[in-house]
Amino acid sequence: MKIPSYQQNLLSDTQRLTAFYEAINEKSRGIVYDLGTGSGVFSSWASPLASFVYAVEKDHPTAKFAQKNLKSFKNITIKINDARNITFNEKADLIICEMMDTALIDEEQVPVLNSVRKYLKKNGDIIPCAVFNGLEAIYLKNNHPIYQEDESAQYELRSKLVIYDTIDFKKHIKENVKYQITIPINTAGTVSGIKITTFTLLTPQLICGPTPMLNPPLLIPTNQLNMKKGENIIVNLEYTMGGGLDTLRASIKRFP
Ligand SMILES: C[S@@+](CC[C@H](N)C(=O)[O-])C[C@H]1O[C@@H](n2cnc3c(N)ncnc32)[C@H](O)[C@@H]1O
Structure with a gap:
C-alpha cells in the first residue's frame, strides 16, 4: 500500500x-x-x-x-x-x-473538540492541552497569506513577539474571533503584514514551538504604514477557527 x-x-x-x-x-x-x-x-x-x-x-x-x-x-x-x-x-x-494549524484557523481542531469534549471524563486530559498565539509586525512582500516554510515567503521583522491569545482545549472555544492588538514597533520602516506564531502546550509541563508540520508561522498581508521606532500600531485581526484562511481579515492602524 x-x-x-x-x-x-x-x-x-x-x-x-x-x-x-x-x-x-x-x-x-x-x-x-x-x-x-x-x-x-x-x-x-x-x-x-x-x-x-x-x-x-x-x-x-x-x-x-x-x-x-x-x-x-x-x-x-x-x-x-x-x-x-x-x-x-x-x-x-x-x-x-x-488537527492543528497555525492559530487553529485551517483545520478542524476547534470544531471537533467543541463537539467531542462532552465525552471527556471530569478528570480526563486532552493532548495538546492548549496553544498560545503570538503576533509580530512585519514588512511582507507577498500579497496573500503564506506559511513561513514556503520558499517564496519574503519578510522582515518590525517588532517583538506579543502573545495575543491563549486557548485552553478543555473549555468551550469561541470559533469566530476578533482581536485588537497593540504592537510596539522596534525597527523603523514599512509595516505591511503580520506574522502569527503558535506555541503548542502538549501537557502543562511540555511546550513545543512551530515545527515544519506543526503550526509553521503564518505571514498575512495588511495595508501599509511607514513607522518609526518607538511608535505603536493596532492590529485588527479576525478569523474563524476551523473556517480556513478565507475567513482571515487583518488590517493595521497607527496608535494613538
Ligand atoms: C494533522 S493530521 C494528524 C495525523 C496523525 N494523528 C499524526 O499526528 O501523525 C490530521 C488528521 O485528521 C484527519 N481529520 C481532519 N478532520 C477530521 C475530522 N473532522 N474527523 C476525523 N478526522 C479528521 C485528517 O484526515 C488527518 O488524517
Missing part, C-alpha cells in the same frame, strides 16, 4: 513526533480517543498503556492505511467517520487530537 504523502511528511517531522510521544507516554490510560489518527502512530503509542483506544479518521484512504498499520493491536478500533458524527459509548480518560 502506498503511504499517503501528507502522512509521510507528518511521520518525518521528528520534533513534532518526539513532543507527542512524551505527552502520550505520560498521559495514556483507560479509554483513549485518537481523533484524526492519520497513520495511527499516536494510537500505537497509547495502546500499551490504555485499556482501549478509539482511533478516528474521516479520510477513507488514510483510514485504510491506519487499519493496516494497527491490525496487530487488539485494543484499538478504527472508526472511519468525521469525529463530530460519532456517538461514543464510553467516556474518555484521554483525548488526543492533532
